[in-house]
Amino acid sequence: MVEISKRNARTWSRMGIRAIYGQALAGYAAENPNVIAVSADLGRSSGLDRFSKEYPNQFINTGIAEQNMVGVAAGLARSGFDVFASTFAPFASMRASEQVRMNMGYMGEPVKLVALGSGFAMGLLGNSHYGLEDLAVMRAIPGLTIVSPADCAEIYKTLEACIGHRKPVYIRLTGGVNCPIVYEEDYDFQLGKAVWIKPAADITLVSAGTTVGHCRSAADALAGEGFTIGVLNMHTIKPLDKEALAHAAAVSCTLIVVEEHMRTGGLGSAVLEFFAEVGAPRCRIVTYGIPDRYGETGTYPYMLKTSGLDADGIARLIKRETANA
Amino acid sequence: MSLIEINVMRSRVRGLRTIIYMVSDLDIRKTIVDIAFKCGESAHIGGSLSMVELLNVLFGEVLKHRPVEPEWPDRDLFILSKGHAVLGYLAVLHLYGYFDADKLATFQADGSDLIAHPVKKLQLGIESSNGSLGQGLSFGLGLALGMELKNEDRRVYVMLGDGECNEGSVWETAALAAERGTNRLCAIVDENHFRNDGAVTTYANKIKLAGIWRAFGWNVIEIDGHDREQICGAFAAARAYEEGPTAIVASTVKGRGIDFMEANNDWHHNRITSNVYKDCLRALGLETVDG
Numbered sequence A: 001m002v003e004i005s006k007r008n009a010r011t012w013s014r015m016g017i018r019a020i021y022g023q024a025l026a027g028y029a030a031e032n033p034n035v036i037a038v039s040a041d042l043g044r045s046s047g048l049d050r051f052s053k054e055y056p057n058q059f060i061n062t063g064i065a066e067q068n069m070v071g072v073a074a075g076l077a078r079s080g081f082d083v084f085a086s087t088f089a090p091f092a093s094m095r096a097s098e099q100v101r102m103n104m105g106y107m108g109e110p111v112k113l114v115a116l117g118s119g120f121a122m123g124l125l126g127n128s129h130y131g132l133e134d135l136a137v138m139r140a141i142p143g144l145t146i147v148s149p150a151d152c153a154e155i156y157k158t159l160e161a162c163i164g165h166r167k168p169v170y171i172r173l174t175g176g177v178n179c180p181i182v183y184e185e186d187y188d189f190q191l192g193k194a195v196w197i198k199p200a201a202d203i204t205l206v207s208a209g210t211t212v213g214h215c216r217s218a219a220d221a222l223a224g225e226g227f228t229i230g231v232l233n234m235h236t237i238k239p240l241d242k243e244a245l246a247h248a249a250a251v252s253c254t255l256i257v258v259e260e261h262m263r264t265g266g267l268g269s270a271v272l273e274f275f276a277e278v279g280a281p282r283c284r285i286v287t288y289g290i291p292d293r294y295g296e297t298g299t300y301p302y303m304l305k306t307s308g309l310d311a312d313g314i315a316r317l318i319k320r321e322t323a324n325a
Numbered sequence B: 001m002s003l004i005e006i007n008v009m010r011s012r013v014r015g016l017r018t019i020i021y022m023v024s025d026l027d028i029r030k031t032i033v034d035i036a037f038k039c040g041e042s043a044h045i046g047g048s049l050s051m052v053e054l055l056n057v058l059f060g061e062v063l064k065h066r067p068v069e070p071e072w073p074d075r076d077l078f079i080l081s082k083g084h085a086v087l088g089y090l091a092v093l094h095l096y097g098y099f100d101a102d103k104l105a106t107f108q109a110d111g112s113d114l115i116a117h118p119v120k121k122l123q124l125g126i127e128s129s130n131g132s133l134g135q136g137l138s139f140g141l142g143l144a145l146g147m148e149l150k151n152e153d154r155r156v157y158v159m160l161g162d163g164e165c166n167e168g169s170v171w172e173t174a175a176l177a178a179e180r181g182t183n184r185l186c187a188i189v190d191e192n193h194f195r196n197d198g199a200v201t202t203y204a205n206k207i208k209l210a211g212i213w214r215a216f217g218w219n220v221i222e223i224d225g226h227d228r229e230q231i232c233g234a235f236a237a238a239r240a241y242e243e244g245p246t247a248i249v250a251s252t253v254k255g256r257g258i259d260f261m262e263a264n265n266d267w268h269h270n271r272i273t274s275n276v277y278k279d280c281l282r283a284l285g286l287e288t289v290d291g
Ligand SMILES: Cc1ncc(C[n+]2csc(CCOP(=O)(O)OP(=O)(O)O)c2C)c(N)n1
Pocket: A040, A041, A042, A064, A091, A095, B046, B047, B048, B050, B082, B084, B085, B131, B132, B133, B134, B160, B161, B162, B163, B164, B165, B190, B192, B194, B195, B196, B200, B254, B268
């Protein structure tokens, strides 16, 4: 595992999430011939250019054929390889969803399916390329673990945890270039175990993916105004870290789930389902995400801003919700 | 004022008569380069340039359409299944009078409906939202079947990429269209031999794209996709063929018309900087401002 440092974190952030995915995977492939990358003609868009040239025997381009990609990846995974298959989020989770269901869900073949550019990260490419419903679809498939790394360091951590892990995983990559930095030093990462970025407080934000960094910035910005805000990085969306959630609910008055996904079926829904099962906590639970429609489009920063998912928007949300409380 | 602008203005005055404009391939290429440069962001340039002649003949001579009345019920329909080549499509729609330069200038601006893939908007002449490859042909077949059931004298044209033909859904539609003998459907395959990561190796050696369409029971016409005469001939032959669907497999050059972009897949999706812009104009044989 490469060193997580301030300097590396800055370089990685500049290169961006997708480039780091390719770079990290190439690093692991160099030490481990069991690692195989499969792409549906989007190697260049996921930092796998170098990978494909340096490790041609560990790289397969299935062509622009995502359903085929998932099936082939499953067969390779069954043969014992650590297979990472990647394409843009809607094509991974929805074009090929029934292949995911049969191969990864029903048969449990341990493919690591990597959704590139999820959330609004594809910016100007528009709604056809956004990953706004992928969690809802993937969460409904039994047996899948779903992870959404908060920053580039956590991509390294996630890939490392997935190698040798003989279970299917959906890895949801949000964020683009200049993505928020959450980790500047090493930390303990385990699948299924959420990480407290700021300890649970009166108000606690629960998030996943690069939204975690925006949540932290919002919490920092409001600290000067007398707010104490906890931030929980629920990097594993399925299975949820129930202990961490129960702790948050015991400590906080308001729990706000923030996500770059439709409000339907994502992390917010998962949290609500959990509390519906174990009984309502004394705290108020708010879920915030993308409204139920296909809206206008633009660059990634514009999309985050107009949907209130950048740090400013999240700060406004916190004020709104606590004023209501 | 250019000839095109004059024609567009005239068409507004004359109203509903279908007008054949003199849009040149060079006008289209220049417009593609202009908007790609002006938007300041990466855009899909190579696959837009490769289909210029095909689109120009289609919109100029083949499609029954009325830019001044985009929702004219008797119009033929065009679907850009390789939706990422929207730049070429928008340039053509603009030059044929569907919308003005101000609208075109919003390409890839925040909040605009002219983005990197077509977004369905009938008033602008955009019939279908695309961007997810491999979906346009089935939608097109459905449209054509609808016309058939309603006994309408209309046709559907769908533009596909050769890389896009990797998608299994293309071949599901191909089989069904042949089975049904849907002669109102015409597929145009822009075979420019590249996809995102490089060459379309799938159809480079053992299997040939035109051969597959033929094996699927289509009327296949192979042409040079930059030769106006051949393109016109192919569309005429497609129209005359009554047994079933036609696939025009057009051999093209990705990035055609701008020498340093030709068959150079770095220009699949890339940004035109001001220096590159000058080189583009030079390559097109147009004067640059600073000579
Ligand atoms: C379903 C789907 N998978 C992947 C992509 C990403 N993508 C956009 S363009 C492209 C390559 C297209 O190649 P081709 O169809 O040959 O088009 P052209 O070379 O003419 O641009 C890919 C893989 C997509 N838009 N849709």
